[in-house]
Amino acid sequence: MDAVLKIEHLRKSYSSGFIPKKKEILRDVSLEVAPGEIFGYLGPNGAGKTTTLKCLLGIVFPDGGTISLFGQPPLALKAKERVGFLPESPYFYEHLTAAEFLDFFGRLFGLGRAERAERSARLLSLVGLEQVAKVRLRKFSRGMLQRIGLAQALVNSPDLLFLDEPLGGLDPIGRKELRDIILQAKQEGRTVFLCSHILQDIEMICDRVAILVAGRVVKTGRLDDLISEKILFTELEVAGLDSLELERYGQCLAGRGGRFLLKVYDQDRVPEVLDMIRERGGRLHSLLPRTQTLEDLFLGMVKQP
Amino acid sequence: MKRILVLAGNTYREAVRDRVLYLLLFFAGLTIILSRVLAILAVGDRVKIIMDVGLASLSLFGALLAILVGTSLVYREIDKKTIFTLMAKPLHRHEFLLGKFLGLAFTQLLIVLLMTAFFQAFLFLHTLRLDAAVFLAALYIFLELILLTAVAILFSSFSTPILASLFSLSFFVIGHFSRGLLTLIRKMPAGSGRSIVRFFYFLLPDLENFNLKTEVAHHLPIPGSFLLKSAIYGLFYTLFILVLTVLIFRRKDFQ
Numbered sequence: 001m002d003a004v005l006k007i008e009h010l011r012k013s014y015s016s017g018f019i020p021k022k023k024e025i026l027r028d029v030s031l032e033v034a035p036g037e038i039f040g041y042l043g044p045n046g047a048g049k050t051t052t053l054k055c056l057l058g059i060v061f062p063d064g065g066t067i068s069l070f071g072q073p074p075l076a077l078k079a080k081e082r083v084g085f086l087p088e089s090p091y092f093y094e095h096l097t098a099a100e101f102l103d104f105f106g107r108l109f110g111l112g113r114a115e116r117a118e119r120s121a122r123l124l125s126l127v128g129l130e131q132v133a134k135v136r137l138r139k140f141s142r143g144m145l146q147r148i149g150l151a152q153a154l155v156n157s158p159d160l161l162f163l164d165e166p167l168g169g170l171d172p173i174g175r176k177e178l179r180d181i182i183l184q185a186k187q188e189g190r191t192v193f194l195c196s197h198i199l200q201d202i203e204m205i206c207d208r209v210a211i212l213v214a215g216r217v218v219k220t221g222r223l224d225d226l227i228s229e230k231i232l233f234t235e236l237e238v239a240g241l242d243s244l245e246l247e248r249y250g251q252c253l254a255g256r257g258g259r260f261l262l263k264v265y266d267q268d269r270v271p272e273v274l275d276m277i278r279e280r281g282g283r284l285h286s287l288l289p290r291t292q293t294l295e296d297l298f299l300g301m302v303k304q305p
Numbered sequence: 306m307k308r309i310l311v312l313a314g315n316t317y318r319e320a321v322r323d324r325v326l327y328l329l330l331f332f333a334g335l336t337i338i339l340s341r342v343l344a345i346l347a348v349g350d351r352v353k354i355i356m357d358v359g360l361a362s363l364s365l366f367g368a369l370l371a372i373l374v375g376t377s378l379v380y381r382e383i384d385k386k387t388i389f390t391l392m393a394k395p396l397h398r399h400e401f402l403l404g405k406f407l408g409l410a411f412t413q414l415l416i417v418l419l420m421t422a423f424f425q426a427f428l429f430l431h432t433l434r435l436d437a438a439v440f441l442a443a444l445y446i447f448l449e450l451i452l453l454t455a456v457a458i459l460f461s462s463f464s465t466p467i468l469a470s471l472f473s474l475s476f477f478v479i480g481h482f483s484r485g486l487l488t489l490i491r492k493m494p495a496g497s498g499r500s501i502v503r504f505f506y507f508l509l510p511d512l513e514n515f516n517l518k519t520e521v522a523h524h525l526p527i528p529g530s531f532l533l534k535s536a537i538y539g540l541f542y543t544l545f546i547l548v549l550t551v552l553i554f555r556r557k558d559f560q
Contacts, residue, residue, distance in 0.1 A: 014560060057393040060558040077395040085393035091385040093315065095322040107311040108394050152390065162393070 002071065004160050004191050005033040005056070010065035012051055025051045027215040029065070033160075033208075038182065038192040040206035040223075042199070042294075044302055047212045049195040050088055053164055057085055069160070081109065084158035086149045088165045088195075094138035098129055098148050101137060102155055109156040123151040126181065142169035150181065161185055164195045179205055203294040211301050218301050226297055231289045234270050236262045241282040249273045259285060308396055312404020313411060316378060320412040325373050330416065333366035337424050341431075352432055356522035359424045360442050364518070367417060367450045368477050371409070375457025376469035378405055388559055399551045406458055406547060410451045417447045438521040445532075448539040449515035453477060455546040462554050480512030514538050 010029040013022050026048045033039045043049045054060040056067055058075045069079040092101060099120055106116035124130045127147035132140075137148065146169050153161060163182070167175045182192055182205055196202050202209060203223065210220040219226065238246060239259045246252040249272070250264040264270055270287075277284050320326060340358035344351035379402075382388040391401060421443040425435055456476050460469035486506040493499040514535040520527045 014558070054389070054559070057389075059389055059392045060560065061556060077397075080393065080395040083393060085390065087386060087389045087393075089386055091387055092390065093319065093387060095319050096315075100318075104311065104315055105390075105394065107314075108308055108391075108396060110307065149390075 002035075003032040003068075004035050004070055005031075005193065006066075006068040007031050007052070007056075008066045010052065010055060010067065011063045012048075012055055012060065013063055025215055026055070026062075029212070029215070029217050031210045031217055031220055033191060033193055035159075035191055036186065036189055037207040038186050038194060038205055040202040040209035041193060041195045041212065042197065042202060042209055042298060043195075043212035044197060048215045049197075049212055050164055052212070053085075053162055053193075053195060056162065057083070081156065082159040083162065084153035084156060084160070085162045086146075086153040086164060086166055088168070092137050092145065092149065092152075094136065097134050097136050098124060098140075098151075099133040101148060102151055105152045105155045111156075119155055119157075123154055126154075127151045128177065143171060143174050146170055146178075147174070150178065154185075158190065160191045160193065162193045162195075165197070166194065167196065167198050167201050175201065199294045199298055209294070211298060213302055219297070223294065227292050227294060230291065231267055232292055232296070233263045233265045233290050234267065235286070235288040235290055236264065236270075236273065236277075237285040237287075238262055238277055239283045239285060241277065241280055245276070245280065249276075309400050309404045309407060312396075312401060313406075313408035316405050316408025317411050319378070320374050320409060323374060326370065326412070326416070329366050329370050329373075330419070333362050333420055334423060336362035336366070337420075337427055341427075352428070353522045355428060355431065356436075356439070357518060359428070360439070360446070360518040360521065363417065363420050363424065363443060364446045364449070364516075366420070367413065367446060368453055370416060371413060371450050371453040372457050372470050372473040372477070374412070375409055375454045376461040376466045376473060378409060379458055379461040380464075380466050380469065383559060386559075392559065398554050398557075402458065402462075402547070402550055402554055406455060409454050409458075413450045413454060414447060417443055417450065436521075438517075438524070441527070441532075442517040442521040445515040445517050445535065445539075448536060449512055452510070452512075452539055452543045452546070455543045455550070459546050459550040459553070462550055462557070476510060477512065480510035481516070483509040483511050484513045510542065511538075 008030050010026050011024075012026040013024045015022050029048070029052055041049055041052065051060065055062045056069065056074055058080075067074045069076070070082055072079040093104070096104060102120040102123060103116050106119060111119065120133075121130070124133050127150055129144065129147055129151070132144070137145065140148065146166065150163075150166065153163070166178055166182070170178060179201060182194070185192055194202065194206065206223060208220070208222050209226065210217050212218070233250070237255070237259055239257070241260070243252050243254065243260055246260055246262045249269055250262055250266075253261040253263075255261050262273070264273055274284070337359045340355045340362075343358055344354040347354050382391070388401075392398075421440065425439055428439065429435060453473065453476070457469060457473045460472040464472070483506060486502055486509070490499055490502050490506065493502060517527060519525065
C-alpha cells in the first residue's frame, strides 16, 4: 500500500542572532508512514520533532529533501484538506468560545452549517468539553486547551492526524481518555503521526516508531522488532537477609523496611538465589523478569556517541 | 474568497472583543463632546470649531485603532503560535493576510460610521441640520485608515508590536507633513537637488490627500478631480502595501 507520508533526506536549519549564525536542526530525516498505523516519532527535547512537523505542514520551509503527503507536496491544499494537527503548545483564539472555535475551523474546511453544528457537538462530547461549549478559551486550563485542540484537529474528519506532544498537560485520566481517542481514530482507519517523549504512552499505542536524535533518524521499525523479548535481568525483592549474602548474585540495593532489591543479570543463577533465600530463612516479596523496554532502547540510542 | 471571509469574520470578532476598541471609542466621543467647550472658549465660528475638532478626533482615534489593533493582530498570531494551527489548514498565506486586513477594515468601517453618526447627532444639536459633507470627509478618513491598517499589518509581519506601532505612527505623521516637500520643490532651483526632493516626495506617503477637514468645516468647494485622484491614490497605495506584505509573508518561517 502507498505511504500516506513519505519524507526523504529532509534538512532544515535556522539562522538567528544579530550576525546570523546557522544552526542545523534536521540533518537527514527519512521515513515512511503507512495508512492506518499509529506512528510514534520519538526524540529528546531539541531533537527536531516539532521542526519536522512544521516542515510537513508548511509552517517552515525545508532547506532540502522531499516531502510527500498522500502523494502530493505538503503545501497542496488537497493534501491539507485530509490532515488534522494538534500543536505542542495549545494556544488558540482566546476571544472565542469552544463552540465558536470549532465552528471557525469547520468554516475554513467549507463545511455547511448543519454539518458544523453536528460535528462540533460530537467532538465536544468526545473530548469531554460539552459542558463548557459556551465558555471562552481564555478561561480554559492547559488540559482543557489540549482537549479542544484535539477536537479542532478532528473537525475535518482527517485521514492523517499529526499530534505534537498530545499528552502533555493532561492528568492521568485525561491521558487515558486521549489514548483511547487515538486508538479509536486508528479503528476508524485514520493514520496517526504522534510526536512525543513520553515513552510509556508511545509504547502502549504505537505500531511503529522512529527515533530522532540530533536531527537524524537513528532507528525506525515496528515496536515488536525493535524491543527484544530477551530478559535483561531479574529483579527480586528480598527481606530477612544480609546484603553481603545477596551481593554475591548480583547488584543489591537497600530498600524500605529492611528489604533489598537484587538484580540478577545471569538468568541461570535465579534458581540458585531462590534456593539460598529459602535455606537462609529469607522472605521473597517479588520476582520480576525485566525485558527490554522502549525506554532502554531510547536511552541506548540517545546516549550513543 | 470564502476562506478569506471566514478569517475576516474571525478578525472582526477578535477586534470587537478587544477592550482597546471601546477605550478609543470612549475617548473619541469625549473629544467630540469637549469640542463644544472649546467652541465656547475660542473666538470665531463655533460650529466650525466643533467641525474641526470632531473630524480631527475621527481621524486621530481611527488612526490609533488602526495602529494599535493592526500591529498586534498578526504579531499575536505569530507570538501565541495560533498561526501554526491555521497554516496546517487548507489555506494560502496570502488568504490569511487578506482575511486579517479585510476583518480590520470592516471593523474600521463600522467604527467610522458609528463615530460619524455620533458626530452628526452632536452637530445637529447645534445647527439643527445634517451636513452631507461630513460624510464625505468621513469617507476619506476611512480611505486613509484602511491604508494605515495595511501599513500596520505590514510592519507587524516582521517586527514586534511596539516597533510596528512606532513605524506606523511615523508613517502617519510623515504622511501628513510630506506635502511640505512640494513647497520646497517649488522654491528650489532646478537641478539634482530638486530631483532628489521630488523623488522623496513620491516615495513618502501623502496622507493630506485624504484630509478634507478644512474644506468641509469652512464649506469650501472640493474639486471632483481631487476626490477621484485621492481615492485612486489611496486604493493603489493600499494595494501596493498589501502586495509587499504578501511577498514578505510568503516565504516566512514561523519558528
